[in-house]
Every structure is written in structure tokens, then in C-alpha cells.
Amino acid sequence: xxxxxxxxxxxxDLRERVxxxxxxxxxxxxxxxxxxxxxxxxxFRKALMGRRIDDIGRRGKYLDFILSxxxxxxxxxxxxxxxxxxxxxxxxxxxxxxxxxxDDGSELRYCDLRKFGSMWLVxxxxxxxxxxxxxxxxxxxxxxxxxxxxxxRAAPIKSVLLDQRAIAGLGNLYxxxxxxxxxxxxxxxxxxxxxxEFRRLHGGIVAALEQGLRNRGSSxxxxxxxxxxxxxxxxxxxxxxxxxxxxxxxxxxxxxxIRRMRLGxxxxxxxxxxxxxxxxxxxx
DNA sequence: AGAGTAGCCTGTAAGC
DNA sequence: TGCTTACAGGCTACTC
Numbered sequence: 120x121x122x123x124x125x126x127x128x129x130x131x132d133l134r135e136r137v138x139x140x141x142x143x144x145x146x147x148x149x150x151x152x153x154x155x156x157x158x159x160x161x162x163f164r165k166a167l168m169g170r171r172i173d174d175i176g177r178r179g180k181y182l183d184f185i186l187s188x189x190x191x192x193x194x195x196x197x198x199x200x201x202x203x204x205x206x207x208x209x210x211x212x213x214x215x216x217x218x219x220x221x222d223d224g225s226e227l228r229y230c231d232l233r234k235f236g237s238m239w240l241v242x243x244x245x246x247x248x249x250x251x252x253x254x255x256x257x258x259x260x261x262x263x264x265x266x267x268x269x270x271x272r273a274a275p276i277k278s279v280l281l282d283q284r285a286i287a288g289l290g291n292l293y294x295x296x297x298x299x300x301x302x303x304x305x306x307x308x309x310x311x312x313x314x315x316e317f318r319r320l321h322g323g324i325v326a327a328l329e330q331g332l333r334n335r336g337s338s339x340x341x342x343x344x345x346x347x348x349x350x351x352x353x354x355x356x357x358x359x360x361x362x363x364x365x366x367x368x369x370x371x372x373x374x375x376x377i378r379r380m381r382l383g384x385x386x387x388x389x390x391x392x393x394x395x396x397x398x399x400x401x402x403x
Numbered sequence: 404a405g406a407g408t409a410g411c412c413t414g415t416a417a418g419c
Numbered sequence: 420t421g422c423t424t425a426c427a428g429g430c431t432a433c434t435c
Contacts (some may be wrong), residue, residue, distance in 0.1 A: 120428060153411085180429075197429050199413085214413090233412045235429070274406060283430080291428060340427080344414075384408065385428065 120339075121180060121196040123255070123288030124331030125346040125354065129202060130177045132349050136204050137227060141171045141187075144220035151216040151231070156239050166190065166240055167219070178248045179287030191244040194229075200236035203228045204349040232344050251287040255324050260286075262314075262321040269309045276312065276320070277305035278383035289324065292337055292363045295388045296327040299362045304396035305387045306380070331356045339364060362388040 121129075145167045147160040155163045171187035184192035194200075203212055207224040216236070217229040229236070239247045252268060253260045268286070269279045279285050280294040289297065298305050300323030303316055312320065331337060337360065338345045338353030347353050361371055366379040370390040380387050 122429095195429080197411095198427080231412095232414075233428095235412065237430090272405075278406085281429085340415090344427090383406095386426085 120198055120290055120292065121200065121336075121346050122290035122293050122331070123177075123180060123328055124293070124334075124356070125336035126177055126180050126182060126196070126288075127332060128336045128348065128354065130175050130182060133175050133182075133202070136349060137172055137221060137225075138175065139171065139173075140221040140223060140225075141169060142167045142219055143222050144168070144218075146218045148216045151234055153234065154216055154229075154231075154236060154238055156237055157241060163238075163240055167192070178244075178254070179251045179283055180290070181248060181251075183244055183248075189242065191239075191241055193239045193241060193244050193247045195237045196231070197233070197235035197237070199233045199344050200229065200231040201347050201351075202349060203230060203347075203351055250284055252283060252285045253287065255286050255288055256328060260321075262318040265321050265324075266312075266314065266317040270312070270317065272309040274309060275306045275382050276303060276309045277385075277387050279309045280324075281383055281385065286324070288328070291385050291387075292339075292360065293324075293327045293331060295363045296330075296360055297323040299323070299390060299394060300326050302393055302395075304394045305382055305389050306396060330359060334359060337363075362390060364388060 145164040147155055147163060172184055173187050174185040176183040176185065180195060182194040186192060205226045205228055212228055212230050214230045214232045215228055216231045216234065219227040221227060241247060253264060272279050277294055277298060280289050280297065297320065301319040303320055334354055334356035335348065336346050336354030337356040338347060339357050362377050365377040366388060367376050369375065370377055370393060373390065373392045375390055375392040377388055378391050
């Protein structure tokens with residue numbers, strides 16, 4: 120699923136490929152009525168035509184295309200959204216929901232099997248992005264900042280990590296990986312964590328995200344459903360995860376079978392030995 | 404205010 | 420074999 124490393128990988132690839140290009144035609148599938156949020160498909164098309172892509176940013180899991188008229192095309196891929204960059208005349212792609220033809224003859228195609236993805240064309244991106252928590256890879260994101268933002272909450276730490284208002288960009292995979300790296304049980308109430316544990320958790324979050332970035336993201340399902348790059352190629356971080364979707368397989372650190380539990384409505388994976396829940400062990 | 408959960412979607416896999 | 424059910428998870432909207 121696209122989390123921070125997958126969206127950032129896409130942002131970097133898009134900058135290489137489409138920066139400075141101009142939209143010459145835009146099509147939105149009538150089969151995706153919820154994709155464009157702020158205007159009708161026709162208004163969306165007219166507003167984009169002739170606009171140039173001046174820069175591409177990211178905030179949490181949102182992409183931000185900054186256009187030559189000052190407008191922002193903000194995109195969230197949710198679960199199964201992918202951009203593909205195709206030359207003119209390339210064959211069809213399944214689950215195609217929108218096409219952006221560019222002035223070099225290429226096409227930016229948006230494919231999304233589950234149709235959860237969203238696009239907003241807005242003058243002020245804060246309309247969409249306000250309320251997001253800090254960027255976990257920014258230098259200003261420190262263990263103290265993490266503790267200040269979530270240290271009072273009674274919910275399980277795993278649920279809090281998924282809350283985009285607390286920290287922007289973590290999803291199910293990188294939350295589980297960060298907690299394993301920090302040796303913290305996912306069910307621990309956030310407010311029960313010690314200062315030392317917040318330091319470990321901060322390090323775990325940064326390490327999990329940076330590993331994902333180094334491996335160009337994680338791609339777990341088939342390429343039709345999960346993250347791929349502009350050429351349809353998956354990332355490789357799924358081969359390096361420690362706990363995510365490894366239920367029953369031995370922990371790489373201690374050999375104990377990885378367990379799965381349900382938390383915050385999500386599957387949660389952890390090592391019961393490396394991530395102890397008891398008060399005695401938690402002090403470690 | 405904070406916590407928990409149904410619903411949005413579609414495809415895959417497990418169970419009977 | 421073929422049907423039904425559970426599951427996958429980011430986010431919003433809703434309830435308590």
C-alpha cells in the first residue's frame with residue numbers, strides 16, 4: 120500500500136519524468152465518480168488543460184503537483200492507486216481511471232483497482248492537508264516532539280501511529296516495522312511509554328521509513344493491486360520486512376513465530392518475545 | 404475529546 | 420465444483 124516511502128519514491132520519479140511538461144488533454148473515467156473531489160470531470164479537465172507542472176511535492180501520503188497558474192493538483196492513492204508513464208500509443212492498462220496527456224506525447228495514466236483514490240484541484244493545498252501531523256523524516260521531528268504529540272493518549276500505540284493527525288505518512292506496514300525495531304508491543308497504551316521507549320520508537324520510525332525509501336517501497340500483492348513505479352515495476356522492501364505479514368514465520372532476531380492480532384481495525388504483526396507487553400519486560 | 408467501527412471498493416483465498 | 424464469507428487497508432463519517 121502506498122505509505123510515505125512509496126509516495127516519496129513516486130514523487131522523485133515523477134520529477135525526473137514530467138517536471139516542466141504541460142497538460143494537453145485530460146480524461147476522467149465515468150466509472151470513477153468519486154475520484155475528482157472539488158469539481159465536475161469537465162471543469163477539472165478545462166482547468167488543467169494548458170497548465171504546466173512546475174514542481175511536485177509530498178505531504179504525508181499526499182502528492183502535490185504545483186501548476187503554472189498557482190493551482191495545486193493534490194492526489195491521494197489510498198490503497199491501490201498507481202501512476203504509470205506511457206509513451207504515445209502504448210497498449211491499454213487495466214483499471215484505468217484517468218489519463219493526463221502531456222506535451223511531449225507521453226501519457227500519465229492513473230490506475231486504481233479499488234477506486235478509493237482522490238484528486239483535489241485547489242488554490243490552497245491546506246484545504247486538503249491541514250490537520251496532518253509532522254513529517255517523520257524532517258529534522259524537526261524529534262523524540263521529544265513524538266512524545267509531546269502522542270504521550271498523553273490512552274489508545275494502543277499501534278493505533279496512534281496510524282493516526283495521520285499524530286504523524287503523517289505511516290500506514291500499516293511501516294507502523295508494524297517501526298514498533299518491531301523499537302521493541303515495543305503494539306498494544307501498549309501510548310501514554311505508558313517511557314522517555315527511553317519514545318526515543319527507541321522515534322529511531323524505529325525513521326529507520327523503517329528510510330529502509331523503505333532505499334528499497335523503492337514495498338509491494339505486497341499483485342502489481343495490479345499494490346505499489347508500482349511509473350513503469351509498473353514493484354519495489355523490493357517487501358523482501359526485507361521483519362514482521363509485516365510474516366505470521367507464523369520465525370522472527371529473524373530470536374526465532375519465535377511472528378504473531379498477528381487485530382488493532383485499530385487492522386492486522387498487526389509482532390514478535391511476542393522481542394516486543395514484550397508485560398510491565399516487567401516493558402521497562403527494558 | 405478521544406476511542407472504536409462501518410462503509411467505501413474489488414479481487415483473492417479459505418471454508419463448506 | 421461452486422457458492423459464501425473473510426480479508427486486505429487509508430480515510431471519512433459516525434456513534435458512544
